[in-house]
Amino acid sequence: MNEPSGQTAFSSIATYAIAIALLCAPVLWNGFPLMFDDVGGYLERWPTGTLGQGRSAVYGLLLWISRGSSFVPVVLLQALVTTFVVDRALTLFAPRTPRSPWLLSVVIAAISMTSGVALFVSKILPDAWAAPAVLSLHLLAWYRDRLTRLECIAMAAIIAFAGASHMATFGVLAGLSVLNGIAWLARRKLQLAPTGIVNSTVAVWSGLALLLIVNVVVAGRLSLTPGGEVFLLGRMIEDGTADRTLREECPRADWHLCDFRTELPDYAEAFIFDANSPLQKIGGGNDPRARSEIASIILTSIRRHPIDHLGQAIALTARQFVDVGTGGAMEPLMAQHARWIFTLYAPKMIPAFDAARQQTGSVDVSRWSDWVVVPMSIVAAFALPALAVVLWRAGRRRDALLPAMLFLALLGNAAICGFTIGSSDRYQARLVWLAPLTIGLLMRSSLRREFGREAGFGVTGAGDGGAAASAHAGPSSVAT
Numbered sequence: 480m481n482e483p484s485g486q487t488a489f490s491s492i493a494t495y496a497i498a499i500a501l502l503c504a505p506v507l508w509n510g511f512p513l514m515f516d517d518v519g520g521y522l523e524r525w526p527t528g529t530l531g532q533g534r535s536a537v538y539g540l541l542l543w544i545s546r547g548s549s550f551v552p553v554v555l556l557q558a559l560v561t562t563f564v565v566d567r568a569l570t571l572f573a574p575r576t577p578r579s580p581w582l583l584s585v586v587i588a589a590i591s592m593t594s595g596v597a598l599f600v601s602k603i604l605p606d607a608w609a610a611p612a613v614l615s616l617h618l619l620a621w622y623r624d625r626l627t628r629l630e631c632i633a634m635a636a637i638i639a640f641a642g643a644s645h646m647a648t649f650g651v652l653a654g655l656s657v658l659n660g661i662a663w664l665a666r667r668k669l670q671l672a673p674t675g676i677v678n679s680t681v682a683v684w685s686g687l688a689l690l691l692i693v694n695v696v697v698a699g700r701l702s703l704t705p706g707g708e709v710f711l712l713g714r715m716i717e718d719g720t721a722d723r724t725l726r727e728e729c730p731r732a733d734w735h736l737c738d739f740r741t742e743l744p745d746y747a748e749a750f751i752f753d754a755n756s757p758l759q760k761i762g763g764g765n766d767p768r769a770r771s772e773i774a775s776i777i778l779t780s781i782r783r784h785p786i787d788h789l790g791q792a793i794a795l796t797a798r799q800f801v802d803v804g805t806g807g808a809m810e811p812l813m814a815q816h817a818r819w820i821f822t823l824y825a826p827k828m829i830p831a832f833d834a835a836r837q838q839t840g841s842v843d844v845s846r847w848s849d850w851v852v853v854p855m856s857i858v859a860a861f862a863l864p865a866l867a868v869v870l871w872r873a874g875r876r877r878d879a880l881l882p883a884m885l886f887l888a889l890l891g892n893a894a895i896c897g898f899t900i901g902s903s904d905r906y907q908a909r910l911v912w913l914a915p916l917t918i919g920l921l922m923r924s925s926l927r928r929e930f931g932r933e934a935g936f937g938v939t940g941a942g943d944g945g946a947a948a949s950a951h952a953g954p955s956s957v958a959t
Contacts, residue, residue, distance in 0.1 A: 490580035495562055498587040502558040505601040505809075511828075511835035512550045513602040513809070519817030521603075522546065526824055529698055532706035532751060532764045536697040537690055538605045538644040546825040549832075550603050557600045557607040560637055562587060564611040564618075565916070567630060571622050572878075572920040586916070593855050594912035595805035595848075602808070605644035606909040609651070612641030613888050614913055616652055616679050617881055620659045623675030635682035642686025643693070646704050647906070649686055650895045651888055656683045658887060662880065706751075707899060708773045709764040713747030714901045715780065720791070724780040734772055735761040747901060792898045799897030800889065803856040803911045804904040806845030811838050852908070859914035860889055866918060878921060885917055 506512050520531045524539035531539075545552040566583050573582075591597040599607045615634035623631065642649035656679060663676045687703075694702055715721035722743060729737035739757035743750065750756050751764065762769035781788050812818065821829055836842060863886035870879035889911060896906035 494580055494583045495559075495566075497581075497584040498562040498565075499555065499558040501584070501587050501591050502561060502597045502600040503554055504591070505597055506551075506554055509601075509809075509836045511831050511837070512554050513598065513837060514812045514817065514832070514835075515602055515604050516812060516814035516817055518542070518603045519814065519820035521605075522824060523820050524697055530694060530700060530702060530705050530765065532709055533646070533704065534706075535605060535644045535646075535690065535704050537640065537693045540693065540697070541644075542603065543824075546828070549825075549828040553603060554601055560611050561596065561600055561607065563633065564614050564637065565590075567618060567626070567634075568614060568916070568920060571618065571625060572881075573923045586919075589919075590912055590916055592851075593915060594852055595808060595908045596912045598805055598808040599909050605641070605648070606905065608637070608641035608644055609648045609892075609909045610913050612638045612648060612652060613655065613885070613910065616655055616659075616683065617884055619682065620656075620675045620679035621877060621880055623678055631678060635678065635685070638679070638682040639686040639689055642683060643690040646707060647892065647895050647899075649683075649690075651892050651910075652683045652686070654891045655884060655888055656680045658884065705770070706764060708770060708777060709751055709758065710747070710900045711777055711898075712773050713750045714899065715777070716743050716750050717745065717747045717901065718791070720780060720784075720787070721776065724776060724783065727783065728776075728779060734776065735769075736772065736776065792894065795897035795902060796890070796894040798902045799893035799907055800860070801857055802902045802904045802906075803860075803908045804845075804848045804853050805908050806843075806848040807904070808848075809837055809842035809844055811840070855915055856908070856911045859918055860886070860911055862918060863889075863914055866921060870921065882917055882921065885913055889914070 500507075517534065520534035521539040522542045523529075524531060524534060524536040525543045530536060541553055541556075542550060562583070565586060569583060569586060579585075596610070599610075615637045618626065619631060619634045619638070626634070638652060642652050659676050659679060690703065691701055694700055694704070712721055715724075722740065725734075725737060725740045725743075728734065729740060731737055736757060739760055742757050744753070744756060750758055753759070758764060758769070761772065764770065818829075818832070821832060832838065863882040867879045867881075867883035867886070870876075870882070889907070892910050893907060896903070900906070
């Protein structure tokens with residue numbers, strides 16, 4: 480027997496509220512949204528009318544309009560987006576009628592305790608959008624026929640905003656859209672909704688259009704978020720590759736960096752951000768001539784030593800793939816620049832910011848990260864290809880695409896971030912929590928299918944077509 484509509488609506492709202500509260504738990508504990516050193520670079524984009532190195536003006540606008548509320552609306556939006564996408568995945572891959580009204584809350588609690596998802600949601604960074612966008616892209620591409628129009632619009636908006644907010648995320652989404660296009664050739668065998676690939680691809684490239692439009696509005700420049708080549712050269716300086724190229728090529732009249740070769744710092748961050756670094760002495764990362772020189776140095780190095788760069792790319796990708804810890808997520812804000820930006824553009828939030836637990840003392844979550852998050856994430860990530868093969872051989876081909884595509888997304892993310900910037904646990908941890916979630920969803924779906932067969936019921940999973948009714952029910956189906 481179905482619950483009365485009023486009770487159903489209340490249960491749906493209550494379970495969403497609990498899930499959002501769980502994802503915002505670090506904020507409630509900290510007394511303020513979690514900060515990161517880069518946040519000032521995002522916030523200053525609109526008031527300064529400039530583009531920053533790796534600092535999206537799109538995400539910066541979101542921070543600008545919410546600065547009067549200490550960025551709390553940003554955290555709530557990130558929690559709602561994450562909850563919504565997980566709820567839709569549950570409805571598609573683990574359908575059940577009637578469904579426990581608290582299943583969503585239990586799942587959110589489970590992934591919050593075993594991954595860094597709540598830390599990313601609670602932190603003022605575009606990292607929180609990466610995983611919801613990747614999962615939304617897959618659902619929109621391959622299950623368009625089981626989503627309502629409103630759900631499709633919401634997922635397309637998530638994909639576009641995520642891609643516009645971070646170039647690495649856009650790179651992953653663009654790569655997946657290309658793979659989806661190739662897989663579209665097998666649409667009959669996969670029982671593909673014909674418009675799904677088109678909708679998801681349009682959503683991805685709408686993110687690029689959104690970024691270009693916002694950059695024109697903010698800075699008057701038809702440009703992507705700058706910094707890709709600068710970050711890559713910084714990584715090459717840190718590992719010594721750039722110094723070898725400069726020693727081989729200098730002196731060169733078109734490379735002003737030759738004059739400062741002996742002043743190259745040991746760390747990429749010092750080269751990119753220090754006021755007196757060689758980068759600033761040749762014009763800075765926003766100077767077209769300097770960027771052209773940097774691109775020339777990178778291309779010359781790759782041309783001279785292609786095998787070395789290929790080996791470096793493989794090693795950095797492998798290292799980034801397993802670098803999934805969240806041990807440093809609660810460290811105090813280290814960059815004085817960020818706090819200075821707050822004093823300029825959001826001075827009313829300074830007292831609460833200074834009083835937050837994150838700023839008054841480092842909170843050590845490394846033991847939880849090392850013993851729970853890291854092993855679970857790595858095991859789940861490497862289990863994805865095996866799960867895809869098992870599902871494919873069992874005839875559940877559309878189901879098999881989720882672990883397969885997610886593994887490729889993790890691999891692509893590791894390649895983009897590892898080779899361009901160098902390994903950092905934050906880059907992979909923001910996405911890898913989808914791996915244990917995916918395994919849990921598909922295992923639950925498989926158990927239900929087996930139980931249904933033994934009981935003589937006609938149970939179908941997301942790969943068959945029996946979930947259409949529950950999927951079209953929308954978010955309120957969580958309690959039906």
